[in-house]
Amino acid sequence: MTINNSFAQTLRSxxxxxxxxxxxxxxxxxxxxxxxxxYNGEAVREVPVVVVDDSHSRLSREYLRRLDATPDVRxxxxxxxxxxxxxxVKSRDAYGVVYIPSDFxxxxxxxxxxxxxxxxxxxxxxxxxxxxxxxxxxxxxxNAEIKVGDMGANPIAAASGIHGGTPEQxxxxxxxxxxxxxxxxNATGGFASFLIPAVLVIAIQxxxxxxxxxxxxxxxxxxxxxxxxxxxxxxxxxxxxxFIAFYIPISCYVLGVVPEMFNLPHIGNxxxxxxxxxxxxxxxxxLGVTIGVVPxxxxxxxxIVVFTSVPxxxxxxxxxPGSAFPSFWHYFSQIFPSTHGAxxxxxxxxxxxxxxxxxYEYFALWAQAIVYGITAWLCVRYVYKxxxxxxxxxxx
Amino acid sequence: MIEVFxxxxxxIATTPVYWLSLxxxxxxxxxxxxxxxxxxxxxxxxxGMVDMDGTSTTRNLVRNLDAFQNCRIVERYASMQEAxxxxxxxxxxxxxxxxxGTTQKLMGQDSPIVxxxxxxxxxxxxxLTYKDMRMMSELxxxxxxxxxxxxxxxxxxxxxxxxxxxVIDCHPIGNPSLNYSVYLSNVLLPGVFAIxxxxxxxxxxxxxxxxxxxxxxxxxxxxxxxxxxxxxxxxALFGKLAAQGLLMQLAGWTLVLYLYGYLKYPCxxxxxxxxxxxxxxxxxxxxxxxxxxxxxxxxxxxxxFASLWGVLxxxxxxxxxxxMAMPAWVQGIATLFPLRHYYLLYVNxxxxxxxxxxxxxxxxxxxxxxxxxxxxxxxFGRIMQQTAYVA
Numbered sequence: 001m002t003i004n005n006s007f008a009q010t011l012r013s014x015x016x017x018x019x020x021x022x023x024x025x026x027x028x029x030x031x032x033x034x035x036x037x038x039y040n041g042e043a044v045r046e047v048p049v050v051v052v053d054d055s056h057s058r059l060s061r062e063y064l065r066r067l068d069a070t071p072d073v074r075x076x077x078x079x080x081x082x083x084x085x086x087x088x089v090k091s092r093d094a095y096g097v098v099y100i101p102s103d104f105x106x107x108x109x110x111x112x113x114x115x116x117x118x119x120x121x122x123x124x125x126x127x128x129x130x131x132x133x134x135x136x137x138x139x140x141x142x143n144a145e146i147k148v149g150d151m152g153a154n155p156i157a158a159a160s161g162i163h164g165g166t167p168e169q170x171x172x173x174x175x176x177x178x179x180x181x182x183x184x185x186n187a188t189g190g191f192a193s194f195l196i197p198a199v200l201v202i203a204i205q206x207x208x209x210x211x212x213x214x215x216x217x218x219x220x221x222x223x224x225x226x227x228x229x230x231x232x233x234x235x236x237x238x239x240x241x242x243f244i245a246f247y248i249p250i251s252c253y254v255l256g257v258v259p260e261m262f263n264l265p266h267i268g269n270x271x272x273x274x275x276x277x278x279x280x281x282x283x284x285x286x287l288g289v290t291i292g293v294v295p296x297x298x299x300x301x302x303x304i305v306v307f308t309s310v311p312x313x314x315x316x317x318x319x320x321p322g323s324a325f326p327s328f329w330h331y332f333s334q335i336f337p338s339t340h341g342a343x344x345x346x347x348x349x350x351x352x353x354x355x356x357x358x359x360y361e362y363f364a365l366w367a368q369a370i371v372y373g374i375t376a377w378l379c380v381r382y383v384y385k386x387x388x389x390x391x392x393x394x395x396x
Numbered sequence: 397m398i399e400v401f402x403x404x405x406x407x408i409a410t411t412p413v414y415w416l417s418l419x420x421x422x423x424x425x426x427x428x429x430x431x432x433x434x435x436x437x438x439x440x441x442x443x444g445m446v447d448m449d450g451t452s453t454t455r456n457l458v459r460n461l462d463a464f465q466n467c468r469i470v471e472r473y474a475s476m477q478e479a480x481x482x483x484x485x486x487x488x489x490x491x492x493x494x495x496x497g498t499t500q501k502l503m504g505q506d507s508p509i510v511x512x513x514x515x516x517x518x519x520x521x522x523x524l525t526y527k528d529m530r531m532m533s534e535l536x537x538x539x540x541x542x543x544x545x546x547x548x549x550x551x552x553x554x555x556x557x558x559x560x561x562x563v564i565d566c567h568p569i570g571n572p573s574l575n576y577s578v579y580l581s582n583v584l585l586p587g588v589f590a591i592x593x594x595x596x597x598x599x600x601x602x603x604x605x606x607x608x609x610x611x612x613x614x615x616x617x618x619x620x621x622x623x624x625x626x627x628x629x630x631x632a633l634f635g636k637l638a639a640q641g642l643l644m645q646l647a648g649w650t651l652v653l654y655l656y657g658y659l660k661y662p663c664x665x666x667x668x669x670x671x672x673x674x675x676x677x678x679x680x681x682x683x684x685x686x687x688x689x690x691x692x693x694x695x696x697x698x699x700x701f702a703s704l705w706g707v708l709x710x711x712x713x714x715x716x717x718x719x720m721a722m723p724a725w726v727q728g729i730a731t732l733f734p735l736r737h738y739y740l741l742y743v744n745x746x747x748x749x750x751x752x753x754x755x756x757x758x759x760x761x762x763x764x765x766x767x768x769x770x771x772x773x774x775x776f777g778r779i780m781q782q783t784a785y786v787a
Contacts, residue, residue, distance in 0.1 A: 019696050027704070038711050041721035063562070090754050092740075108561050111554060115563045122571040123743040124718050125579055129523060132566055139562040140534070146561045147541075176540035177502065178509045179533035181526065184483060186516035191717045194519040265517075299599070299695050303417050306703040307591050310584060310710055311428050319716075320576070321489065321521040324438035326431060343486065350517050353484040 006238025013215055014246055019298075024211040028203060028250045035192075035199055036262040042190030047130045048076030049096040050085040057105035059142075063116070066138045067098065072130035095121040096131045108146060126191070144174040185265060185351045193264045197350055198318040198342040200254050205284045205338045206309050208247055212288030213301025215239075221298050236289065236380050243288075244281045251277050255345065268349035275355060276344050279365035283337040286372030293379045316342040340364045399616045400635025404600070408643065413599065417592045418647055425588045426651065430659060433577035440468035441521050443529075444479045444491035447472065451499040457536055461492060464528040483515050490514040490525040492532075502540055510536070520576070570662050570747035578661050582746070583715040583739050585651060586674070590681045590735055591706035593644050597685025598702045600636060601780075602695030610780035629777035633769060637682055644682065648674040656746070664749025673741050680734040680765035690772040693779050709735040737761045 014020050049067075053060050068075045076094045079085035088094040099117040107114035118135050120128045148170040186193040255273060259266040294304060314320055315333035322330065333339045344361035347353040355362065408414045445461070447454050462469045470488060473479040479491040492512045501508035512529040514522040538559045545555040571578050604610045617623070617631040652674045656663040663670055688705070689698035711717070712729065713736040719727050730736050737758040744755035752759065772779065 019700065022700055031704075034708070035711060038722055038726055039717050041717075041723075044718050044721045090744075090748070090750050111557050113557045113561060113563055115565050117565050117567065119567045119569055121743075122568045122579065122747060123739075124715065125574075125576075126716075126718055126721075128568055128574075132564070135564045135566075139564050143559070143561050147558055172505045172507050173541065173544070175507055175537060176505070176544065177498075177533065177537040178507050179530070179537075180509060180511040181530065182511060182513045183516040183522070184480075184513050186519070189516045189519065189522070191519070194517060195716075297413075299602075299699050300413060302699045302703055303413060303421070303592075303595055303599075306595075306707060307421055307425070307588055309707055310588065311425055314429070314432060318518065319520060320433060321438045321441055321518060323440075323442055323489075323521075324435060326434060329428070329432050346517055347484060347486060351484050351515070357481070357485045 003234050003238040003241070006235045007242045008238075010215070010239045010242035011246065013218075014211070014242065017214065017218070019214050020211045023207045023214070024246065024250065027207050028254050031203055032196070032200055032254055032258040033261075035196055036258065036264075039192035039195060040262055042188060042192050044124075044126045044130050045071050046074035047072060047096065047127050048074050048094045049098055049131065050077045050079050050088040050094045051075055051098045051100070052079050052082055052085050053100045054102040055100050055104035059105040059108055060100045063100065063104075063138060063142060064098075066141065067134060070134040070137060073134040089119075089121055095123075095127040098135065148173055192262065193350070195319065196262070196264055197259070197346045198313060198316050200258060201280075201342040201345050202309060202312050202316070202338045204247070204251055204254055204280075205312075205336075205341065206305055208243065208281070208284050209288045209291065209305045210301060212243065212285065213292050213305060214298060216289065216292035217296075217298035217301055220296060233377060236377060239289075240282070240285050243285050247281055248277070251281070255349070259349065265350045267352040268345075269354070272355050273345065273348050276341070276348060276358070276362065276365075279362065279369050280337055280341040280344075283365050283368040283372055284341075286369060286376040287337060289376035290372055290379055312336060312338050315339055318342060318346065334364065335368070337365060337368055340368070397617070397631040397635040397638075399619050400613065400632055401639045403613070403616050404636045404639035407600070408639065414596060414643075417596055417599075418643055422585075422589050422592055422647060422651075426585055426654065429581045429584055430577060430654075433580065436573055436575035436577055437466075438521065438524060438576075439465050441466055441490075441525055442470040442488045443467045443525055444471050444473050444482055444488040445469050446474075446476055446479045446491055446493045448496040449494050449498045453499045453502065454494045457494070457532070458492075460535070461528065461532045464532065466524040467528045480513070483513070488515075489518055489521040490529065492529055505544070570664065570749070575661075580715070582655060582661060582742055583713065583735070584710065585655070586648075586677060586738055586742075587706075587710050587713070587735050589648060589651060590677070590709065590738075591702070592647075593678060593681035594685040594688070594702040594706050595699065596640055596644070597637070597682050598689040598698040599695065600640060601686065601689045602693075602698045605693060605780060606695045614777055614780060625777055626774050629775070630773050632780070633686070633773060633776040637686060637769065641678065641682055644678045645675060648678045661746075663746045665745035665752075669745050669752065670742070673738065673745065676759065676762045676766065677734060677738045680737070680762040683766040683768040684734060686769040687771065690769070690776065690779055705733070709733040712736065713739045715739050731761065734762060734765050 014024065051064055053064060064075060067073055077088055079088065082097065082099060085097040085099075089097060097119040099119070101114060101117075104114050104116075116135065116139065118131060120131050122128060183189055255277070256270060258264075291304065292301070294300070315329065315336065316339045317325065317333065322333075325333070340361040344358040344365070347358050347361075445458050447458060458469065461467055467490075471482065473482065473491070476493060479488070479493070482488050483491065490513060492510070494510050495508070498508040498510060510533060512526075512533070514526045514529070516522045541559055542552065542555050545558070546552075550558075568574060604613050613632050613636075614628055617628045617635065623631065649671055652667065652670045655661050656667050656670055684705075685702060688701045692698050692701055712719075712726065712733055714730065719730050719736070722730070740758045741755050741762075744750050744758075745752060
C-alpha cells in the first residue's frame with residue numbers, strides 16, 4: 001500500500017468511526033471546557049469559619065473584623081464553646097474554628113504573648129491554606145501595630161521609648177526589614193492556571209492513544225490482512241501522517257484556543273509551541289501503535305488508556321513536585337511523551353520560555369519518537385503479521 | 397441464580413482482561429501513588445539565591461534559609477535575570493533576592509527591602525517555598541528588632557513578646573503532619589478503583605451482547621425450575637453482579653486494609669466502618685455501571701460513558717479543588733458521581749472521626765446508586781436479546 005492510499009484510508013476510517021470521532025473530536029472539544037468550568041473559580045475565597053471569642057474585648061473584635069475582611073475567610077458564625085463550634089464544622093457549614101483565649105487583650109496590654117488557636121478541616125489542602133494564610137496575615141499586621149503601641153497602651157513599647165515616637169521611627173521599628181513577594185507566571189495562584197495546561201497536554205495524548213487503539217483494534221478484529229514486509233513502512237507512514245494531520249487542528253484548539261477562552265496565562269510564541277507539537281504528536285502516535293499490539297478486542301484499549309490519565313498527571317511532576325519523586329518514578333516518568341510534553345508546554349506557554357530553554361524536553365520527545373517509531377514498525381511488521389494465520393480462517 | 401453466578405466466576409477466571417482490571421492495574425496505581433508521595437510532604441525543594449550584597453549578615457541569612465525543611469539552595473545567581481531564567485528552565489521553583497546595600501540600610505535603620513519570587517505555576521512547590529521564605533524574612537526582621545531592643549536595654553524575653561504578640565497555633569484536624577499522600581491517596585485510589593469497577597460491570601454485560609452469548613446467559617438463568625421472564629431477567633442480572641461484586645469487594649477491602657491497616661493513615665472511625673463504606677461504594681459503582689450499559693446497550697458506548705464519567709469524577713469530587721468554589725450547576729452535577737459521596741463519607745468518618753449518622757445523606761446517595769439496576773431488572777432479558785452489536 002502506498003503512503004497516499006494508506007493516508008486516505010486512515011482518514012476515511014477516522015471519519016466513519018463513531019467511537020474514534022467521540023474520543024478524538026468531541027472529547028478534546030468538550031472536556032477542556034468542562035475542566036475549565038470546574039476549576040475556573042481559580043482560588044477558594046471566603047472559606048467559612050466559626051469563631052469562639054472568649055475574650056470579648058476590643059482587640060479580639062479587631063482581630064475578627066480583620067479576619068472577616070480578608071478575601072480568603074468569612075466568619076460564618078459565632079459559638080460560645082469549642083464543642084458548639086465543632087457542630088458547625090461537622091455539618092460542613094464551616095471548615096475551621098478560630099478560638100481567641102479569654103486573656104487575649106489582657107496579655108497584649110501587659111506585654112505577654114497570646115496564642116490564637118486555629119483548627120482546620122483537612123478535607124482539602126486549599127481550605128487549610130486559606131485559613132492559615134488569612135490568620136497569619138492578620139496576626140502579622142496586628143503584631144506590627146502592637147509593637148509600636150498603636151493598639152493602645154503597650155508597656156514594652158512605652159518602656160523602649162517608642163510609644164509616641166515619630167512616624168518614621170515607628171515605621172522602622174514595625175518593619176526593620178521589609179519584604180516583597182512576587183508570584184511568578186501564575187500571579188493569582190489560580191488552580192485552573194496551575195492544573196489545566198498539564199491536563200490539556202495529557203488529554204491530547206490520551207485521546208490520540210484511544211483513537212489509534214480503536215482503529216488498530218478494529219482492523220485486528222476484522223482480521224484485516226497485515227501489510228506485506230515491503231509496504232509496512234509506507235503503510236505506517238501513511239497512517240501516521242493521517243493521524244497527525246487530523247490532530248493538528250485539534251491541538252491548535254486545545255493548546256491555543258482553550259487557554260485564551262478561559263484566560264489562563266498564555267504568553268508563549270505560537271510557532272514555538274507548534275515546533276514542540278511536532279515531536280510530541282509523532283512520539284504519541286508511535287507509542288499508540290506500539291501499545292496497539294496488546295488489545296485483541298477493539299474495546300480493550302479503554303481499559304489500558306483511560307485509567308492511566310491520573311497517574312500520568314502525577315508523573316508529569318506538575319502537581320507533585322518532580323524534585324520530590326523517588327528516583328525510580330523519576331526515570332519511569334521519562335518514558336511517557338506526556339511528561340515532556342506537559343512540562344515543555346507549560347514552560348513555553350505559561351512561563352514564556354523559548355525553545356532553547358526546553359532543549360531537554362524537545363530532544364527527549366524526538367528520542368521517544370525514534371524509539372517508539374522503531375518499536376511501532378517492529379510491531380506492525382512482526383506482531384500484526386504473526387496474527388495473520390489465526391485471523392484468516394475466521395474471515396473465510 | 398447460582399448457575400449464572402458460577403458461570404460468571406468461570407468467565408472472569410479465564411479472561412485476562414478481568415485480571416488486568418481487578419488486580420494488575422489497580423494495584424499498580426496503589427504502589428505508584430503511595431510510593432510517589434512516600435515522603436508525605438516534599439522537602440528540600442530546589443531554590444536559588446541572588447545575594448547582591450554579599451556581606452556576612454546576608455550570608456548568614458542564606459545559611460538560615462538553607463536550613464529550612466522545604467528549601468534547599470542549589471545555586472547562587474549573579475543577577476536577577478539569571479535566576480529568572482533558571483525558574484523558566486525549571487531548575488528551581490523559587491529564588492530569594494537580596495539587593496545591594498541591604499546590610500548598610502539595616503545598620504542605619506533604614507528598612508531595606510528584600511524580595512522572594514515563587515513559581516506559582518507549580519502550586520504545591522510554590523506554597524511550601526513561599527512559607528519558608530516568608531518565615532525567613534520575618535525572622536530576619538525579628539533579629540534586627542532584637543538587636544535594637546538590646547541596645548535599648550530590653551531583655552530578650554520581653555522582646556519576643558513584643559516581636560510576636562499574637563501567635564497562631566494551627567491544628568490541622570486529622571492530618572497533623574500535612575501528609576499529601578493522606579490527602580490525595582485516600583481519594584485518588586478509590587477513584588481509580590471505581591473506574592475499574594465501572595469498566596468491569598459494563599464490560600461483562602456488554603461483551604455478552606457483542607459476542608452473542610446473551611442467549612447462553614439467559615438459558616443458564618432458566619436452567620432451574622420454570623421461571624417467568626422477569627425472574628430470568630433478575631437471575632441473569634444479579635447473578636452476574638453478585639459474582640463480580642464478590643471479587644470487587646475483595647479488591648476494595650484490600651485497599652482499605654492497606655491504607656488504614658498497613659500504612660496507618662488516619663482512620664478515626666476504625667477500619668470496620670471504612671470497610672463498610674467501601675462495600676457500599678463498590679455496590680454503588682456496580683449499580684452505576686449496570687445502569688450505564690443498560691441505558692446504552694453497546695460495549696463501546698457503555699465503556700465510553702464509563703470512561704468519561706470515571707475520569708471526570710477525580711476533578712468533580714472536590715478533593716483537590718473544593719466543590720464550593722465551582723459554579724452552581726457544576727455543584728449540582730457533582731452529586732451524580734459516587735466518588736463525591738465516598739469522599740465526603742471518608743472525611744466525615746476516617747479523617748474527622750464523626751459518627752456515620754452525621755453523614756447519612758451520602759450513605760443514602762450511595763445506596764441510591766446501588767439500587768439503580770432495579771430500574772432495568774425486568775427489561776434486562778429483553779435488552780440482552782434485542783441489542784445487536786454494532787461494530
